[in-house]
Amino acid sequence: MTTKVRDIMSPAPVSMAATEPVSAAARAMKEHGIGTVLVMADGRLSGLVTDRDITVRVLAENRDPDGTRVGDICSSELAVLGPDDDVEQAARLVRERAVRRIPVVQDGTPVGVVSIGDLALDKDQESARSHVAARPDA
Amino acid sequence: MSAKVRDVMTPGPIGVDYYQSIGDAARTMRDWGVGAVLVVHEQALHGLVTDRDLVVRAVAESRTPDEAVGPLSSGDLIGVNAEDDAAVAVRLMREHAIGRLPVIEDGQVAGIVSMGDLTPQDDLASVLSGVTKVHPNT
Numbered sequence: 450m451t452t453k454v455r456d457i458m459s460p461a462p463v464s465m466a467a468t469e470p471v472s473a474a475a476r477a478m479k480e481h482g483i484g485t486v487l488v489m490a491d492g493r494l495s496g497l498v499t500d501r502d503i504t505v506r507v508l509a510e511n512r513d514p515d516g517t518r519v520g521d522i523c524s525s526e527l528a529v530l531g532p533d534d535d536v537e538q539a540a541r542l543v544r545e546r547a548v549r550r551i552p553v554v555q556d557g558t559p560v561g562v563v564s565i566g567d568l569a570l571d572k573d574q575e576s577a578r579s580h581v582a583a584r585p586d587a
Numbered sequence: 588m589s590a591k592v593r594d595v596m597t598p599g600p601i602g603v604d605y606y607q608s609i610g611d612a613a614r615t616m617r618d619w620g621v622g623a624v625l626v627v628h629e630q631a632l633h634g635l636v637t638d639r640d641l642v643v644r645a646v647a648e649s650r651t652p653d654e655a656v657g658p659l660s661s662g663d664l665i666g667v668n669a670e671d672d673a674a675v676a677v678r679l680m681r682e683h684a685i686g687r688l689p690v691i692e693d694g695q696v697a698g699i700v701s702m703g704d705l706t707p708q709d710d711l712a713s714v715l716s717g718v719t720k721v722h723p724n725t
Binding site: 471472475476478479484500501503504505507508509511514549566 | 617639643646703
């Protein structure tokens with residue numbers, strides 16, 4: 450059976466408007482125990498910001514977290530997945546785009562995030578059943 | 588053949604002084620392309636600070652980038668031996684729910700191994716087979 454993205458994604462992603470300050474994103478990451486906040490502009494997903502982005506693009510640059518908007522620092526070259534995509538598709542995107550987290554979008558609305566860690570866990574479970582992970586091309 | 592921690596770690600541990608600023612630590616992470624730096628206090632290893640720590644313990648708490656980074660670091664370090672199999676590092680990270688471990692060799696810190704080192708994006712399969720070896724019965 451093929452595992453779908455919806456089976457491994459972290460559901461209920463946290464999102465905020467591009468005009469919110471970076472400090473609000475940091476507080477959301479702390480409160481929800483997450484490393485990714487999706488960024489919305491005009492009601493559409495426009496990017497994502499990670500804890501790493503805040504370190505490299507705000508702290509390292511001496512920018513003010515209260516005065517910098519998440520829209521100004523977010524990564525906007527977005528790869529997205531649908532909840533019914535195969536997990537293999539997710540793994541391929543992670544490799545090809547060299548990204549660690551991919552938003553999952555359904556009918557224009559973010560419904561989850563898949564991380565490289567989610568993929569590893571899925572493979573772990575699968576390999577116990579069928580030894581897929583031992584396949585060199587898996 | 589199973590990879591040793593030494594083979595996958597980031598060698599030459601990168602450190603900051605306890606009293607260096609949060610901004611300095613962020614720039615060090617940026618410039619070296621790493622997600623964690625060791626914190627040294629009076630020439631002894633005091634702890635480890637990650638990019639995420641800077642976000643949830645500094646930005647989310649309204650600290651400014653010119654404050655000392657030392658208080659943000661996690662003490663109580665769990666280390667892994669350079670000679671251990673990479674799978675041991677995976678297990679330790681899982682058990683303790685942490686993403687990075689200092690690597691110890693001859694009583695000295697020789698590097699840092701991160702979850703990212705263990706899940707290189709171009710070779711997910713080899714890592715996953717390592718993960719499988721750790722938990723053969725799950």
